[in-house]
Amino acid sequence: MKLFILAAIVSLGLNASAAVSTNPTINEKVLKTFHEVFTNAQNVQWNITEKYNEASFRSGSVSTRAVIDNNGILIRTIRYYKENNLPANILYKLKKKYDGKEIYGITEVTNGEGTSYHVVIRDQRSIYNVTADNNGSLMQTAKYKRGDI
Numbered sequence: 001m002k003l004f005i006l007a008a009i010v011s012l013g014l015n016a017s018a019a020v021s022t023n024p025t026i027n028e029k030v031l032k033t034f035h036e037v038f039t040n041a042q043n044v045q046w047n048i049t050e051k052y053n054e055a056s057f058r059s060g061s062v063s064t065r066a067v068i069d070n071n072g073i074l075i076r077t078i079r080y081y082k083e084n085n086l087p088a089n090i091l092y093k094l095k096k097k098y099d100g101k102e103i104y105g106i107t108e109v110t111n112g113e114g115t116s117y118h119v120v121i122r123d124q125r126s127i128y129n130v131t132a133d134n135n136g137s138l139m140q141t142a143k144y145k146r147g148d149i
Contacts, residue, residue: 026053029072037074038066061085076111089136090117097138098128122146 026046030053034041041057041064048054052075055066062085067075083091083103094103098121107118117132129142 027070027072030068030070033068033072033074034066038064076109079108079110081106081108086117086119087134087136090132090134093136093138094119094121094130094132098130101128124149 026048034044034055038055038057038059040059041055042059044055044057046053046055051069053068053070055064055068057064057066061081063080065078067077069075079085082105083094086094086103086106091103101121101123104120104122104127106120109116109118115134119130119132121128121130125146127144127146128140131139131141
């Protein structure tokens with residue numbers, strides 16, 4: 001399983017780097033949107049394609065990727081963080097339903113359809129993938145036996 005995940009990551013990374021221009025120039029509209037929305041961004045790295053500009057950066061303890069089109073419109077953000085950044089209603093429902101289990105990491109995806117939270121939860125025997133929406137509705141999408149113990 002770990003080998004499969006590693007192979008997928010390497011493959012996606014190679015595909016993404018092939019699409020990135022070798023001499024990125026970020027237009028003013030994109031930079032204006034970025035600086036208005038992400039005022040505390042640190043260690044910003046840009047990947048530019050023909051239609052989109054993707055910024056990867058940190059803001060405090062949160063790693064973020066933001067996709068902005070060439071007209072300066074924010075298309076999507078993906079944020080990676082721990083449970084302390086989750087909205088209270090979602091954290092409460094996760095803690096209640098998965099009592100005694102560790103919330104290992106969260107991937108928050110925001111786009112034109114709204115915000116969803118992809119949560120990895122683990123205990124001594126299993127890893128659970130759970131998806132939550134802004135209302136706190138939870139859906140377990142997968143359960144795996146842990147292979148790291």
